[in-house]
Amino acid sequence: xxxxxxxxxxxxxxxxxxxxxxxxxxxxxxxxxxxxxxxxxxxxxxxxxxxxxxxxxxxxxxxxxxxxxxxxxxxxxxxxxxxxxxxxxxxxxxxxxxxxxxxxxxxxxxxxxxxxxxxxxxxxxxxxxxxxxxxxxxxxxxxxxxxxxxxxxxxxxxxxxxxxxxxxxxxxxxxxxxxxxxxxxxxxxxxxxxxxxxxxxxxxxxxxxxxxxxxxxxxxxxxxxxxxxxxxxxxxxxxxxxxxxxxxxxxxxxxxxxxxxxxxxxxxxxxxxxxxxxxxxxxxxxxxxxxxxxxxxxxxxxxxxxxxxxxxxxxxxxxxxxxxxxxxxxxxxxxxxxxxxxxxxxxxxxxxxxxxxxxxxxxxxxxxxxxxxxxxxxxxxxxxxxxxxxxxxxxx
Amino acid sequence: xxxxxxxxxxxxxxxxxxxxxxxxxxxxxxxxxxxxxxxxxxxxxxxxxxxxxxxxxxxxxxxxxxxxxxxxxxxxxxxxxxxxxxxxxxxxxxxxxxxxxxxxxxxxxxxxxxxxxxxxxxxxxxxxxxxxxxxxxx
Numbered sequence: 001x002x003x004x005x006x007x008x009x010x011x012x013x014x015x016x017x018x019x020x021x022x023x024x025x026x027x028x029x030x031x032x033x034x035x036x037x038x039x040x041x042x043x044x045x046x047x048x049x050x051x052x053x054x055x056x057x058x059x060x061x062x063x064x065x066x067x068x069x070x071x072x073x074x075x076x077x078x079x080x081x082x083x084x085x086x087x088x089x090x091x092x093x094x095x096x097x098x099x100x101x102x103x104x105x106x107x108x109x110x111x112x113x114x115x116x117x118x119x120x121x122x123x124x125x126x127x128x129x130x131x132x133x134x135x136x137x138x139x140x141x142x143x144x145x146x147x148x149x150x151x152x153x154x155x156x157x158x159x160x161x162x163x164x165x166x167x168x169x170x171x172x173x174x175x176x177x178x179x180x181x182x183x184x185x186x187x188x189x190x191x192x193x194x195x196x197x198x199x200x201x202x203x204x205x206x207x208x209x210x211x212x213x214x215x216x217x218x219x220x221x222x223x224x225x226x227x228x229x230x231x232x233x234x235x236x237x238x239x240x241x242x243x244x245x246x247x248x249x250x251x252x253x254x255x256x257x258x259x260x261x262x263x264x265x266x267x268x269x270x271x272x273x274x275x276x277x278x279x280x281x282x283x284x285x286x287x288x289x290x291x292x293x294x295x296x297x298x299x300x301x302x303x304x305x306x307x308x309x310x311x312x313x314x315x316x317x318x319x320x321x322x323x324x325x326x327x328x329x330x331x332x333x334x335x336x337x338x339x340x341x342x343x344x345x346x347x348x349x350x351x352x353x354x355x356x357x358x359x360x361x362x363x364x365x366x367x368x369x370x371x372x373x374x375x376x377x378x379x380x381x382x383x384x385x386x387x388x389x390x391x392x393x394x395x396x
Numbered sequence: 397x398x399x400x401x402x403x404x405x406x407x408x409x410x411x412x413x414x415x416x417x418x419x420x421x422x423x424x425x426x427x428x429x430x431x432x433x434x435x436x437x438x439x440x441x442x443x444x445x446x447x448x449x450x451x452x453x454x455x456x457x458x459x460x461x462x463x464x465x466x467x468x469x470x471x472x473x474x475x476x477x478x479x480x481x482x483x484x485x486x487x488x489x490x491x492x493x494x495x496x497x498x499x500x501x502x503x504x505x506x507x508x509x510x511x512x513x514x515x516x517x518x519x520x521x522x523x524x525x526x527x528x529x530x531x532x533x534x
Contacts, residue, residue, distance in 0.1 A: 306433060308459040309409070316410060334433065346430035346457075382415045384437040385430060385457035 003319040003364045007203075007296055007357030008152055008180060013246065014205040014358075020249040021207065024242035032239050033230065042241050049248025053212055056255045057197070058188040065213045065231045066244050070179035070200030071102040072224065073213035076235075077175045077196045078106045078146060080221025082116050085143030092141040096121045096129050097340040098156075099148050102198075103177055104336070117141070125342050126288040127156030134163055138170055145174050149181035149197075153337040153353060154287030155297025157181065164193030173219060179203055179211075184265070184295050186258060189214055196221075201243065205358065206250030210243035261358075265295035268356050268365050272298050275369040280376050282389070286338060286351060298354040301338070301347040304386025305379040310352050313375040319368060322353040346385060401460060402494035408464035413471050416453040422521065425513025427506045434458030434503060436466050436510040442518055447477045454510075461493075461500040468492050469507035478515055482527070484508065 030039035110116035167174035175196035183204040227236025307323030334348035418439040441451035473481040486504035
């Protein structure tokens with residue numbers, strides 16, 4: 001049995017999307033920047049994709065700029081905005097402690113090489129940023145507020161519309177990394193007062209290697225990639241036409257089913273969550289519940305066991321999942337997100353993330369609920385930390 | 397990211413040898429801490445006549461390489477004298493596992509340290525000098 005429960009890492013390109021992309025690898029190969037009529041088809045394909053993406057966000061097509069990834073869109077938003085703001089004497093960036101590394105490492109870069117002052121807002125135990133904290137962090141030097149739409153590890157959905165309204169009132173540009181959220185939630189950039197928004201196609205059954213930055217009319221961050229006049233002189237590089245076509249198609253398909261997907265995923269998510277809580281003692285759900293949580297995210301810590309061991313045990317049973325544990329990464333630090341939520345190191349080391357999606361069915365939820373308790377119990381039985389924990393519980 | 401473990405590491409991780417505790421153990425040693433993500437506890441049963449380690453058990457909290465290192469290290473000291481066991485190095489444990497990823501070498505170090513702790517516990521209980529050891533601050 002192959003059970004893929006890592007849809008937050010990536011999704012397969014759907015067959016309809018792939019079909020729409022195919023002509024642009026061969027038959028319609030013209031460079032959109034060329035003058036002859038043959039290249040017009042390539043231009044038209046990109047225009048169509050731009051309209052599809054814009055429509056899904058309630059944006060104008062002229063406000064959508066295709067990039068090579070969500071990470072590139074994040075880099076552009078932060079570096080471009082802070083570089084342009086430098087000319088106006090503003091050098092302060094507000095973001096959060098739980099951003100993706102695409103934001104965090106870019107902020108660190110800006111601090112180190114551009115002298116940007118960065119405020120990293122804390123979050124509460126559910127992973128939520130407080131509006132008051134955003135308000136209090138704003139100074140007359142603030143050039144940008146960047147708060148993720150929804151967290152990739154624990155699935156917490158931030159109060160983006162409220163932050164957007166506050167930033168609009170203060171006249172400060174607001175960027176949001178919606179790489180995860182855009183695949184699951186209805187986003188209206190106008191209603192939510194969003195000025196910049198990053199997205200990625202491969203999180204929503206589109207191809208890898210293509211992302212987009214929504215950039216509200218009137219904002220002028222410095223370019224990130226310099227060169228030719230593509231993307232209306234804002235993002236040089238010959239266009240990844242097939243990828244862009246795939247992104248547009250994926251976004252249109254998603255828009256047509258997003259409410260149904262949300263209902264299906266939320267029901268399975270909650271069944272998986274309550275099943276784990278019922279069957280595994282001392283399991284801790286990380287993040288928020290209900291409407292404040294991405295419909296496809298389940299993240300638990302199991303005291304006494306380390307996340308990587310669970311991943312490998314699950315893998316041996318055909319289940320692909322993920323962890324915020326350091327032991328599965330190149331660094332040995334546990335997840336910055338779980339630590340920001342206030343978890344102790346040993347709990348942060350013991351986290352496990354299941355993210356469901358179109359490849360998930362009900363029998364897979366049952367299968368995970370069937371094998372996980374036994375895996376956790378077996379590893380706990382060989383853990384001195386679990387033994388100590390149980391002894392400490394006896395006294396209570 | 398996925399770490400590429402050798403088949404030996406995976407074998408000792410999936411089916412670890414010598415898991416458990418020994419009641420009235422002659423020596424108990426612990427290394428690591430929850431902050432770094434690994435804790436290893438070693439229990440020894442030693443024959444006082446021969447100084448031979450007749451049984452050894454472990455309990456480990458940590459990643460796959462920590463569990464595999466504990467399993468392999470206990471296999472390597474079982475049936476040896478306490479003097480021989482003292483000379484088991486983390487490199488020997490890692491080599492016996494057909495190597496560990498560089499970032500996971502500290503797991504084999506923990507095994508060496510936990511064994512040293514257990515042997516010193518035994519020595520102290522049996523009136524022998526405790527051998528000073530330097531522990532890594534992970």
